[in-house]
Structures are given as C-alpha cells and as structure tokens.
Amino acid sequence: MSRPWLCSTPCPRPGSHLPPWLDSALCLCPCPTSSFTDVTAPHTAWLHSGKSTFGLVLTDMTDLLPPGVCNLLNPAAIYANNEISLGDVEIYGFDYDYTLAQYSNLLHSMIFNTARDILIEQYKYPEGLGKYDYIPGFAIRGLHYDVKKSLLMKIDAFHYVQLGTAYRGLRPVPDEEVIELYGGTQHIPLYQMSDFYGKGPSLKQFMDIFSLPEMTLLSSVIDYFLAHGIEFDQIHLYKDISDAIKDVHVKGMMYQWIEKDMEKYILHGDETYAVLNRLVNHNKKLFLITNSPFSFVDKGMKHMVGKNWRDLFDMVIVQADKPNFFTDRRKPFRKLDDKGSLQWDKISQLEKGKIYKEGNLFDFLRLTGWRGSKVLYFGDHLYSDLADLMLRHGWRTGAIVPELETEIRIINTEQYMHSLTWQQALTGLLERMQMHQDAESKQVLLEWMQERQEIRSLTKNLFNPQFGSIFRTFHNPTYFSRRLVRFSDIYMASISCLLNYDVNFTFYPRRTPLQHEAPLWMDQLCTGCMKTPFLEEMVHIR
Numbered sequence: 001m002s003r004p005w006l007c008s009t010p011c012p013r014p015g016s017h018l019p020p021w022l023d024s025a026l027c028l029c030p031c032p033t034s035s036f037t038d039v040t041a042p043h044t045a046w047l048h049s050g051k052s053t054f055g056l057v058l059t060d061m062t063d064l065l066p067p068g069v070c071n072l073l074n075p076a077a078i079y080a081n082n083e084i085s086l087g088d089v090e091i092y093g094f095d096y097d098y099t100l101a102q103y104s105n106l107l108h109s110m111i112f113n114t115a116r117d118i119l120i121e122q123y124k125y126p127e128g129l130g131k132y133d134y135i136p137g138f139a140i141r142g143l144h145y146d147v148k149k150s151l152l153m154k155i156d157a158f159h160y161v162q163l164g165t166a167y168r169g170l171r172p173v174p175d176e177e178v179i180e181l182y183g184g185t186q187h188i189p190l191y192q193m194s195d196f197y198g199k200g201p202s203l204k205q206f207m208d209i210f211s212l213p214e215m216t217l218l219s220s221v222i223d224y225f226l227a228h229g230i231e232f233d234q235i236h237l238y239k240d241i242s243d244a245i246k247d248v249h250v251k252g253m254m255y256q257w258i259e260k261d262m263e264k265y266i267l268h269g270d271e272t273y274a275v276l277n278r279l280v281n282h283n284k285k286l287f288l289i290t291n292s293p294f295s296f297v298d299k300g301m302k303h304m305v306g307k308n309w310r311d312l313f314d315m316v317i318v319q320a321d322k323p324n325f326f327t328d329r330r331k332p333f334r335k336l337d338d339k340g341s342l343q344w345d346k347i348s349q350l351e352k353g354k355i356y357k358e359g360n361l362f363d364f365l366r367l368t369g370w371r372g373s374k375v376l377y378f379g380d381h382l383y384s385d386l387a388d389l390m391l392r393h394g395w396r397t398g399a400i401v402p403e404l405e406t407e408i409r410i411i412n413t414e415q416y417m418h419s420l421t422w423q424q425a426l427t428g429l430l431e432r433m434q435m436h437q438d439a440e441s442k443q444v445l446l447e448w449m450q451e452r453q454e455i456r457s458l459t460k461n462l463f464n465p466q467f468g469s470i471f472r473t474f475h476n477p478t479y480f481s482r483r484l485v486r487f488s489d490i491y492m493a494s495i496s497c498l499l500n501y502d503v504n505f506t507f508y509p510r511r512t513p514l515q516h517e518a519p520l521w522m523d524q525l526c527t528g529c530m531k532t533p534f535l536e537e538m539v540h541i542r
Contacts, residue, residue, distance in 0.1 A: 043140050062099060063205030072412045074400070075405040078497050080507035082489040084376075084396055087504035091314075091370050092279055095322075095379035095493070096290035098209050099400050100276075101300050102267040102494055104259070109134040110257055112213035115244040123223070123240050128228070132220040137473045138170070139215035139469045141403065142480025144188075145204045147238045147438075149181055150222055152215060154467050157482035159445045161186045162473040165459065199512030204238075208381055209402065216244045255296040271496035276305060276312050284505045285314045285370075289325065289377075291384075294318040294340040294355055310353050317356045317364075322381075326361045326388035333359035361393065378495055382480075386487040400490035400495065403470050426452040496513060 094100050112134035119125040120344070145152050151173065153166040163186060165174040167197055175370075179186060192203055206215055218241050223233050248254050258265045290297060298319055301309040310316060321331070334403040335343040350367045352354065365371055378398040379385025385407060389395040395418060426448055434445060456475075460468035472483045490507055 011284055014422070023413065037240070044190070061192075070185065073408045075408040076497050076500055077494060078259070078398075078490050078492040079404075080509040081485045082488045083508055084373075085506040085508070086374060086501070088395065088508070089284070089376045090374040091285045092286065093287045093289060093377035093395075095377075095381070095385050095400075096292050096297055096300070097289060098380040098402065099198075099378050099385075099495060100272050101269075101304065102302070102402065104138060104265050104267055107137070107254070107257070107265055108216075111210065111245065111248050111254060112217055113219055114248050114253055115213070115241070118244040118247055119217075119221070119240060125227075125240075126224065126230070128220060129224055130528075132224065133218050135170075135215060135220075138219065138462050139206075139212055139464060140470045141206065141209060141212065142216060142470050142478055143216070143467060143478070144193075145206065145207050145218065146202060147204065148202050148234055150234050150237075151178070151181070152219060153178075153267075154473065155188060155193075155479045156473040156476040157479055158476060159188045160473075160476075160480075161470060162187065162468070164460070165467045165473075167219060169226050170219050171223070171226075172466075196381060207383055207480070207483075210245075214241065217241055217245070231378050233405045239477065246399055252293075255293070259296065259299050262300065264481070266300060266303060268494065268496060269492070271499070274306045275495050275498050278499065281505070282313050283296070284503070286312055287314055288316045289320050289322065290318055291320055291322055292318060298340070301349060310355075314352045314367075315350045315354065315356065317359060319357050321358060323384045323388060325359065326392070329360050329361050329362045331358045333357070333363060361388075365393070380485045384482045387483075390487050392512070396489045397487060398495075400471075400493075401484070401490040401491050402493055405492070405493040407463060407469055408472065413462070416462055418460065419455055419462070423452060423455045424458065426455070 031398065078390060079150060097103070116129055116132065120129055137240055139152070140154075142154070144151055144155050151166050152166050152168075154162045156162060161182070162176055163178065166175075166178045182188065192201065206212075218238070221237065221241060222232075224230075225237075247417045276286060288297070294316075297316075305312065311401070313376040317325075317333075318336070324331075333349060334349070335345055335359040336357055338344060338355075340355070342357070346360075347356070347363075349369075350364070373394060373396050376396040377386070377389050378400060380400040380402075387398060390397045407493065430445060430448055430452065436442075436445075458472065463469040469478070471478060471484075477485075514519040
C-alpha cells in the first residue's frame with residue numbers, strides 16, 4: 001500500500017524519542033526498540049474484545065501499517081486542501097516561471113544588484129548603497145510591508161503581527177514599539193489589510209518568489225538611510241524600489257541573463273519534460289498561460305523539453321497580463337507566427353500548436369469549452385495564478401510552493417520534533433495548572449511561560465532567524481497559509497511531485513480536528529469528572 005506523504009526510507013532513529021502519548025500517534029516505525037507495540041496493546045485488546053463501534057477485528061494494529069516506513073514527512077509528496085481525483089481531470093494548465101521552469105537562487109542576487117544600481121544611477125540614490133549585497137535567507141514569501149511605517153512583518157491568519165518578526169530596515173523593531181504603532185494592539189484592522197490581490201491602502205503583501213530580492217533591497221535602502229540619518233518619504237521610497245525591480249523584468253534584463261546561461265539558472269528541466277510527456281501519453285490536454293514573452297518561453301522550453309515542445313500543448317498563451325487575464329474581458333487574443341511576430345487575424349478559434357498573446361479567460365472558455373473541475377491549473381502565485389480560477393470559474397488549482405521542501409526537511413529533524421513536543425507539553429501544563437493561585441504556583445507558571453516563549457523562538461529560528469516559517473506563526477497559520485488553503489486544492493514543492501502518483505490518484509485531505517473535536521488536555525474530556533475551579537468563589541453571587 002503506497003503512502004507517498006510518508007518518507008519511504010528506513011527510520012533513522014534507533015528508537016522513539018517522543019513521549020508515549022505522542023509516539024503512539026506518530027511513530028510508524030517497526031523498529032525493535034520502538035515502544036509502538038506496547039503503547040497500542042490496550043487498544044488492540046479493546047478491538048479484540050468486540051467492543052469496537054464498527055465491530056472491527058484485527059490480528060494486530062500493525063496490520064494497518066505498511067512495512068519499513070517511518071513517520072518522516074516526504075518533501076516530494078502532494079498535500080491536499082480539498083478532495084480531488086486526478087481521474088476526473090482532463091485538461092492540465094500551467095504557468096511558466098517557477099512552475100514549469102524552476103530557477104536557481106543565484107537569480108535573486110542578480111535582480112537585487114541590478115535594481116540597486118538602477119536606484120543609484122537613474123534615481124540618484126546615495127552611492128553608498130553600492131556596498132549592500134543581497135542577503136540570501138533574509139526574507140520569506142508572504143510577508144506584509146506597511147508603507148507608511150516602513151515595517152516589514154509577518155502576519156497570521158487572524159491579522160495579528162507575530163511579535164519578533166517586525167523589521168525596519170535590517171533591524172528588528174521592539175515588540176513594545178510595534179504594539180504602540182498600531183494603537184496598543186498587534187492586530188491589523190481589516191480595512192488596512194491587503195485586498196483580494198494582496199494590495200491594501202497602506203499594506204502590501206509579497207506573494208511572488210521574485211519578491212525576495214525586492215524585500216531585501218527595500219530593507220537595505222531603509223537601513224542605509226537610518227544609519228546615516230537621512231530623512232526620506234516612505235511612499236516615494238517604496239515606489240522607487242518597486243519601479244526599479246519592475247524595470248529588471250519589463251526591460252528584459254532578467255530574461256537575457258537566463259537565456260545566456262540556462263544551465264546555470266534553470267533547474268530540473270528533465271523532470272518538467274517527464275511530467276508533460278507522461279500526461280500527454282495518458283491523453284490529457286495541456287495548455288500554458290504565462291505573463292512572460294514568447295521568445296523567452298520558447299528558449300526555456302526548448303532547453304527543458306526539446307525543440308518540439310509545442311507539440312505537447314494544445315495551446316500556448318504568452319504575455320497574458322495575469323491576473324487581469326482572468327477578470328478583464330476587453331483584450332482580444334492576438335496570434336503570433338513562429339518567429340514571435342504579431343498577426344492581424346481575428347481569432348475565432350484557438351488552434352493546437354499556435355502561439356497567442358494577451359486575450360482573456362472569458363474568450364478562452366468560449367472558444368475551448370474547458371470549464372469547471374475537469375481543468376486543473378498550476379501556478380506559484382496564489383493571487384495572480386489561482387484565486388480567480390478557483391473562486392470565480394470553478395477550476396481545480398495546484399499551488400507550487402518551492403519552500404515546502406526545505407520546511408519539511410526541517411520538520412523531520414529531531415531538534416524540531418523535540419522542541420515542538422516540549423512546547424506542547426508546556427502549553428498543556430500552563431492551561432491545566434493556571435487555576436492554582438498561590439504565590440509559589442504563580443512563580444512556577446511564570447517560569448513555564450518564559451521557557452515556552454524561549455522554545456517558540458528557537459523553533460521559529462530553525463526555519464528563518466528573522467521571520468520563521470512561511471506557513472506558521474508561533475502556533476497559528478500565517479496569512480500566507482490562509483490564502484494557500486483558500487485558493488488551492490493541492491500544493492507541492494514542484495510539478496515533478498506529480499511523478500509520484502498515478503494519473504487517476506485521488507487526494508484526500510487529512511481530517512484536521514477542530515478545537516472542540518479533539519481536546520488536547522485530559523481535563524477537557526469530561527467536566528462532570530472534575531471540580532469546577534472557581535465554583536466556591538462564585539457561590540455568593542446566587
């Protein structure tokens with residue numbers, strides 16, 4: 001029985017290092033020294049006794065488990081937010097950048113350096129900025145930037161700033177100052193938050209992988225101005241940096257770098273070919289919708305797939321101007337010849353193997369008839385690629401999240417598992433013991449709270465010292481995670497993950513317990529079995 005979400009490699013641990021209550025839930029290792037059999041024995045006996053609700057009779061609980069697997073998550077797995085059967089999907093659509101084409105992180109340094117030089121040479125920013133270089137790993141995707149306060153920060157799904165993750169320039173802002181800046185709270189009101197596409201009146205959310213160098217440049221420029229006591233207008237500074245980054249893309253500089261050295265910048269091209277070829281061999285229709293120009297896409301696809309790459313696709317649409325492509329009906333399709341030159345024909349049908357420019361989704365749907373859940377579209381940008389398709393048009397969507405691979409490898413480390421386990425244990429102790437009001441108990445609780453905060457910070461730093469995981473704040477999902485769940489049926493590190501599954505595979509999301517469905521601490525199981533802590537203090541109220 002295949003379980004691709006679990007690591008198929010032998011368990012690296014000689015035995016379980018987790019407490020029995022957690023070990024029984026997580027450890028699937030058939031290691032001789034594992035406590036799995038002992039922990040589950042009572043449950044097995046209960047099933048044998050015939051008292052099971054469903055009358056289940058098992059020889060042993062281990063009959064449910066495949067041999068030789070461990071509890072480590074598989075970085076190459078596909079994770080489901082919504083149930084979806086690939087057997088129902090007839091048409092596969094793809095974005096290009098960071099979906100079909102994965103790029104080396106070396107590209108971020110080039111974007112940063114070029115945009116920095118544009119600021120100095122064209123916008124007349126101080127030449128001292130030339131001393132700043134790109135800092136790999138400084139920022140993470142999904143951060144918010146408050147333009148008027150010059151704050152780069154991580155916000156959770158409930159619109160709260162994660163304290164310790166607010167930066168002005170390259171320096172962290174004290175928690176007290178952050179709370180004061182927002183009127184005595186960590187909460188960002190809804191009207192200030194990003195709109196449907198990540199752009200609010202004063203807050204901008206960075207959702208694009210290409211935005212990593214932009215965030216680092218923004219922080220570097222602010223750092224220089226603050227260090228030298230230079231006053232600046234926050235709105236103008238933000239716009240100048242955004243325009244400089246945009247120039248790198250719009251003026252084609254980035255395209256030129258990649259075209260000159262594809263071996264250096266494009267990764268895993270052979271896997272892209274394998275995915276596309278496999279889908280076509282199973283009679284699936286393919287299409288491409290990208291904002292990149294044809295000449296750039298053509299050279300990249302020839303590098304990854306071969307000179308006849310267009311034979312794999314039923315249609316290719318370039319310079320689509322997403323997300324406007326999905327909402328604006330005004331732009332008609334334009335046909336390009338084999339050299340990329342514009343044709344003047346009126347488009348009454350979309351022909352296989354032809355290249356089209358611009359257009360809009362409404363004409364696309366009318367001309368193809370490709371509607372609803374038989375279409376699955378993959379992209380890396382939750383807003384520009386996926387949001388409209390899922391919410392307005394009923395397509396199935398797959399999010400490409402390259403950061404997922406690294407984060408899962410961190411989650412699989414013993415350091416993370418130990419930190420998370422003890423953090424959960426401390427949380428349970430704090431909740432269970434807070435009813436004790438004597439001075440000694442209060443002091444112990446205070447020490448536990450401090451230790452819990454230290455462990456939470458340690459866990460955060462495992463992912464990124466400045467901002468932590470892109471998926472979680474200390475305990476809540478991030479705003480990025482909230483959008484990921486809302487706008488994608490499935491998500492994965494790269495499209496090559498599709499190679500691990502049958503073309504008719506059905507993805508079932510894990511049933512994640514709601515807070516009232518799975519009490520974490522024993523005192524929540526039955527209030528009739530315990531004394532109400534403050535009942536005696538409340539008697540006089542009656």
